[in-house]
Amino acid sequence: MHDDSADSRSRFAEEARSERPDLTLLCLLIGAVADPSLDEAGMDAAQVELDRLAGMLPYGPKTPAAWAAALAGLLGDRCGFRGSAADYRRLESSLLHEVLRRRRGLPILLSAVWTEVARRAGAPVYGVALPGHFVVGFGDPEGSGERVLADPFAGGRPLSGAEAELLAVSATGAPLDPSALRPAATLDVVQRILNNIQGWATARPEQSAVALWAVELSLLLPSHPVRLRFERAELLIQRGDFLAGAAELDAYAEAVSAVEPATAEAVRGRARAARAMLN
Known part of the structure; x- marks a missing residue:
């Protein structure tokens, strides 16, 4: 094991045990173990890109539906972040720095891009670990107000409750457990x-x-x-x-x-x- 990999692993362990683990950093450290060419400068560049994308979102208070639409318009339409069946055959689809470069990835990595960009812009956003298909939620998951699900793999298309139910049934054969709609822990x-x-x-x-x-x-x-x-x-x-x-x-x-x-x-x-x- 070369020193860079050992360093990435020790940083990964340290971050995972911190009080508030940082999803972006943990994903980039996975990338650094996978790809020894991903150095500190490359990791910084990925963080800068997430900041840049967040800065392109329209400023000001928005409803959950408006946040979802703004993210879909920017990341899905303008920037072309989305997924296809072919992405399941590539390791790069699970590496955040590659997903930012290629603008293609698995549902969970695209959802990480959505949540990390939206969070930087001040949106009430969280990941939702539906069985077999990761998506994002906008709004207050614990409150009684509006909540909106969006599917980054489909460019950020809004997802109705019935469609979320269908995804769960097709993945597990069982109805959707309401706990699956809660925010996914980092x-x-x-x-x-x-x-x-x-x-x-x-x-x-x-x-x-x-x-x-x-x-x-x-x-x-x-x-x-x-x-x-x-x-x-x-x-x-x-x-x-x-x-x-x-x-x-x-x-x-x-x-x-x-x-x-x-x-x-x-x-x-x-x-x-x-x-x-x-x-």
Whole structure:
């Protein structure tokens, strides 16, 4: 691991554990781990671009619907930020600096652009983690006033309640849980971005290095599923690092032994098999 990557990872861990984690910075640090050419100047340039876009929004108080329309007009229409099916096949679609450059990305990264630009301009905006499709909300999520959903993947098109329901049903087969409409926490957004990257890499066995750093960044988040330890171990073994993989399997077995003793025993057997590969 080169020093720049180690520095990006330590900064990522520090920011994730701060009192108010910064979504833009965390996304850019993911980008710096993915793309060693993204240096401090490149990260600053991405922040400047978000500031520049925010400065292009019309000034003054607006209703949630007017904010949604202003963002769609600027980012969707004038700047051409949107997504297509092809974007799911590219790692760049999950990297904020690339999304700002290409103006293409996955729903969650485009939503990050929308929320970060709108927030800088003073809009009441938040991310909404619908099952299978991330969108943005405008208004007060806790109040009784107007709330508007918009779909950045479709250029910021307004989304009716029925359409949000349909998205949830098509993704999960179940009705929309009202809790899904609440503002998404920053670290939950970051975890979902890393899950997307891991999923992209897992479907491409030659990209195991990408899957490994995505899992390792997830493990730096203050709260993460213990199963990630197992996934990291399997990736290390897949990449030929049998000793480190076996050690991680033993650590995972220890973590689950109290509640899943049979699983723990099977995992310890897998660790022994990994060590045997060195003989």
